[in-house]
Amino acid sequence: MKNLDLDDMCDTFIWHCIVNIIL
Numbered sequence: 001m002k003n004l005d006l007d008d009m010c011d012t013f014i015w016h017c018i019v020n021i022i023l
Helices: 006-022
Strands: none
Touching: none
């Protein structure tokens, strides 16, 4: 997992949402 930067947090948050939907 990559480090969570302020700019990456938005993308990461969205990614977690997508993963939750898939799972």
